[in-house]
Amino acid sequence: MWSNHIKYHGLMRTHQLVLRWIEDQLSGGQLAVGGRLPAERTLAEQLGVSRTSVREAIRVLEAMGVVRAGVGSGPEAGTVVISDPTAALGSALRLHVATQHLPVEDVVETRVLLESWAAARARPDAPELDLAGALLDDMDEGHAVDDFLALDVRFHLALADAAGNAVVSAMMGSLREAIQGYAGQLTANLPDWDVTASRLRAEHREILAAIRKDDGGRAAELVAAHIRGYYKEAGLGPKDSDPARLP
Amino acid sequence: MWSNHIKYHGLMRTHQLVLRWIEDQLSGGQLAVGGRLPAERTLAEQLGVSRTSVREAIRVLEAMGVVRAGVGSGPEAGTVVISDPTAALGSALRLHVATQHLPVEDVVETRVLLESWAAARARPDAPELDLAGALLDDMDEGHAVDDFLALDVRFHLALADAAGNAVVSAMMGSLREAIQGYAGQLTANLPDWDVTASRLRAEHREILAAIRKDDGGRAAELVAAHIRGYYKEAGLGPKDSDPARLP
DNA sequence: TAGAGCATGTGGTCCAACCACATCAAGTAC
DNA sequence: GTACTTGATGTGGTTGGACCACATGCTCTA
Numbered sequence: 001m002w003s004n005h006i007k008y009h010g011l012m013r014t015h016q017l018v019l020r021w022i023e024d025q026l027s028g029g030q031l032a033v034g035g036r037l038p039a040e041r042t043l044a045e046q047l048g049v050s051r052t053s054v055r056e057a058i059r060v061l062e063a064m065g066v067v068r069a070g071v072g073s074g075p076e077a078g079t080v081v082i083s084d085p086t087a088a089l090g091s092a093l094r095l096h097v098a099t100q101h102l103p104v105e106d107v108v109e110t111r112v113l114l115e116s117w118a119a120a121r122a123r124p125d126a127p128e129l130d131l132a133g134a135l136l137d138d139m140d141e142g143h144a145v146d147d148f149l150a151l152d153v154r155f156h157l158a159l160a161d162a163a164g165n166a167v168v169s170a171m172m173g174s175l176r177e178a179i180q181g182y183a184g185q186l187t188a189n190l191p192d193w194d195v196t197a198s199r200l201r202a203e204h205r206e207i208l209a210a211i212r213k214d215d216g217g218r219a220a221e222l223v224a225a226h227i228r229g230y231y232k233e234a235g236l237g238p239k240d241s242d243p244a245r246l247p
Numbered sequence: 248m249w250s251n252h253i254k255y256h257g258l259m260r261t262h263q264l265v266l267r268w269i270e271d272q273l274s275g276g277q278l279a280v281g282g283r284l285p286a287e288r289t290l291a292e293q294l295g296v297s298r299t300s301v302r303e304a305i306r307v308l309e310a311m312g313v314v315r316a317g318v319g320s321g322p323e324a325g326t327v328v329i330s331d332p333t334a335a336l337g338s339a340l341r342l343h344v345a346t347q348h349l350p351v352e353d354v355v356e357t358r359v360l361l362e363s364w365a366a367a368r369a370r371p372d373a374p375e376l377d378l379a380g381a382l383l384d385d386m387d388e389g390h391a392v393d394d395f396l397a398l399d400v401r402f403h404l405a406l407a408d409a410a411g412n413a414v415v416s417a418m419m420g421s422l423r424e425a426i427q428g429y430a431g432q433l434t435a436n437l438p439d440w441d442v443t444a445s446r447l448r449a450e451h452r453e454i455l456a457a458i459r460k461d462d463g464g465r466a467a468e469l470v471a472a473h474i475r476g477y478y479k480e481a482g483l484g485p486k487d488s489d490p491a492r493l494p
Numbered sequence: 495t496a497g498a499g500c501a502t503g504t505g506g507t508c509c510a511a512c513c514a515c516a517t518c519a520a521g522t523a524c
Numbered sequence: 525g526t527a528c529t530t531g532a533t534g535t536g537g538t539t540g541g542a543c544c545a546c547a548t549g550c551t552c553t554a
Contacts, residue, residue, distance in 0.1 A: 014538065015306065026345040033346055039504065050539045052299065055505085059262065059303045060310040064339045066346065071505045072547030078504065083348035085339060092311045092335035093414070098273040099280055099313065101330035106414040113364050113415070167340070167353040168360070171418060261507065286535065297508045302536085318536040319516030325535060 014049050018057035021047060026066075026081070037067065037079040064088040085166075089174030097178055104179055108231050111175045112224045115156065118163035118172065119207060119223045120216035126162035129211060136204050139197075145187055148197055153180075155204060159223075162211070186234035196233065200226070261296050265304035268294060273313075273328070284314065284326040311335040332413075336421030344425055351426055355478050358422045359471045362403065365410035365419065366454060366470040367463035373409035376458060383451050386444075392434055395444055400427075402451060406470075409458070433481035443480065447473070 009017050025031035037043060040058070044051040058079055061067045065084035070077045096102045122129070135155045139148060153176055160172040190196050203226045210219035256264050272278040284290060287305070291298040305326055308314045312331035317324045343349045369376070382402045386395060400423055407419040437443050450473045457466035 023342060023345055026342065033348065041504090052539070053537090056303060056306045058505095059306055061342070063307040063310055064342055066342050069505060070547095071545070073503060074548050077547065081346065083343055083346050085343045085349060088339035088343075089336055092332060092339065095270060095273070095308070095311050095313050096330055096332045096335075096417075098270055099328065099330050101280060102332060102413050102417070106412045109412055110414040110418070113360070117360050165353045165356055166349050167357040167422070170343075170349070171357070175414070288535090299508065300506090305536095316536060317516095318514070320534060321517050324516065 014053035015056035015060070018043070018047060018049060018054050019060060022057065022061065031081055033081050033083050035081045037081070039078065063091065085170040086173035086177065089170060090177030093174055093178035094181075097182075102178075104182055104236065107175050107179050108227065108236065111172065112227050114168050114172045114175070115160060115227065116220040116224045118160045118165070118168055119211060119219035121164075122159065122162035122211050122216070122219070123164075124212050124214045126164070128158045128162040129208065132158035132162070132208055136201070136208065139201055139204070145193060146184075149184070149187075152200070159207070159211075183231075183234075186231070186236065189235045190233065196230075200230065203229075261300035262303035262307070265290070265294060265296060265301050266307060269304065269308065278328055280328050280330050282328045284328070286325065310338060332417040333420035333424065336417060337424030340421055340425035341428075344429075349425075351429055351483065354422050354426050355474065355483065358419065359474050361415050361419045361422070362407060362474060363467040363471045365407045365412070365415055366458060366466040368411075369406065369409035369458050369463070369466070370411075371459050371461045373411070375405045375409040376455065379405040379409070379455055383448070383455065386448055386451070392440055393431075396431070396434075399447065406454070406458075430478075430481075433478070433483065436482045437480065443477075447477065450476075 012020075022031070022037070031037070037058070038046065040051050040054050044054045047054070058067060058069060062069060065086070065088040066081065067079050068082050069079045093102060093107065097104060097107065132155055135151050135158060139151045139155070143151065156176065157169070157173055160169045163169070187193060203222065207219055207222045207226065210216075210222055259267075269278070269284070278284070284305070285293065287298050287301050291301045294301070305314060305316060309316060312333070312335040313328065314326050315329050316326045340349060340354070344351060344354065379402055382398050382405060386398045386402070390398065403423065404416070404420055407416045410416070434440060450469065454466055454469045454473065457463075457469055
């Protein structure tokens with residue numbers, strides 16, 4: 001039996017070598033979602049590196065939403081392959097928003113772009129719209145602010161999913177996640193939350209109705225106004241002084 | 248002087264604690280792009296954790312494009328804060344494409360969406376267009392396939408930057424990066440690279456001209472056709488059987 | 495048969511040591 | 525005086541070993 005040991009990697013740091021090995025396993029199909037990585041100690045020995053380097057690689061993959069590490073024994077234990085792009089993109093965006101290199105206004109505008117497109121593209125008979133409708137019904141029964149916002153997130157995600165593009169869905173969710181803390185603080189700026197919540201509910205119903213009637217153009221306009229209106233009311237100033245150029 | 252030691256974090260893994268501390272420093276402004284983190288050993292002592300945990304946190308931040316670690320002494324050494332959202336999003340997308348949970352078709356369609364929007368929104372006098380023009384001139388002088396594609400990437404990035412939305416630029420770049428390997432293989436499917444390259448050059452000039460004439464609508468259409476056309480010629484089948492619904 | 499308790503294997507954490515590298519300062523040769 | 529050599533210093537990179545907490549499953553016992 002030949003050895004998997006990889007040497008002569010002077011140009012690459014050891015954990016990146018492990019990373020590349022795992023990525024190759026994924027691309028090649030030897031490793032798929034639901035599958036499990038070898039134990040850290042085993043993998044370290046197989047690749048001829050230290051357990052520390054293996055762990056650093058796994059830490060990165062975990063941050064990327066590609067694996068989940070669980071202690072103990074049994075099916076929940078070990079390092080298993082998952083696929084949660086939203087978590088990865090969300091964390092990355094949030095960090096870069098924190099460094100002030102991604103303006104919140106740009107995040108909001110990108111949300112408008114992606115969600116408008118999703119609303120315009122969603123099929124009236126998409127099954128995700130049923131979930132959106134159910135979430136909408138839940139929102140009617142007087143919730144606390146946090147609960148309402150949680151349902152709101154799921155409603156918007158359901159709409160995005162209805163467009164059938166996994167990348168757009170993931171990016172949409174990550175954008176929302178990246179400014180979640182920011183949006184939460186904004187609610188404090190609102191003059192009257194109950195009034196705002198009522199308006200949001202009404203707008204949600206309009207959006208869903210437009211999609212159901214296959215009026216994608218109107219749905220897109222409504223979504224854009226819905227998102228921009230909320231952040232504007234909460235005090236987020238527009239970055240662009242020429243709104244006429246907005247699509 | 249009080250201690251920075253953080254204890255009683257039973258619910259959180261140690262490296263996540265370090266991660267949170269650094270993110271707080273970024274949000275609070277104590278750390279900004281260009282700044283340097285304390286040395287690993289120092290930070291470990293300050294937070295009362297092992298150097299291992301500090302290193303795992305730094306590895307994650309590095310993968311997120313938030314810091315860059317350099318050995319040795321001097322200005323290039325140490326762990327300094329940077330901001331490269333594209334790298335982070337690109338790696339994450341590439342990995343999830345590898346797990347087959349993000350279809351390449353969806354990546355391409357999202358590129359069409361973002362780049363069309365950018366082309367429609369770009370101002371005719373945006374300085375980034377000058378760079379795009381210069382790159383276009385470079386492309387004329389017979390290059391190898393790889394060189395041409397490298398210039399092509401920079402041209403498209405320049406166009407995206409001209410729209411003035413950092414989030415869209417970052418996402419655009421990451422999408423391109425995520426399928427870079429895939430796109431490279433596709434060139435082998437082309438019947439005649441020189442013919443294709445000529446067509447791409449002509450389309451680039453048309454796109455740039457449309458933006459310069461402030462005809463955003465036409466620019467968006469040209470970009471969409473440009474991207475879809477390339478991948479279609481190279482053999483990437485459309486995922487949706489109803490192209491009439493495309494925006 | 496039902497329960498308690500141990501064996502096993504997983505990731506989580508820490509420590510101590512060593513290496514490679516880049517800079518800078520002190521010393522040395524000319 | 526100038527130019528070169530040489531060592532000290534401080535950085536991240538890597539390793540091996542040790543121990544812990546946890547979850548499961550087997551085995552022994554009452």
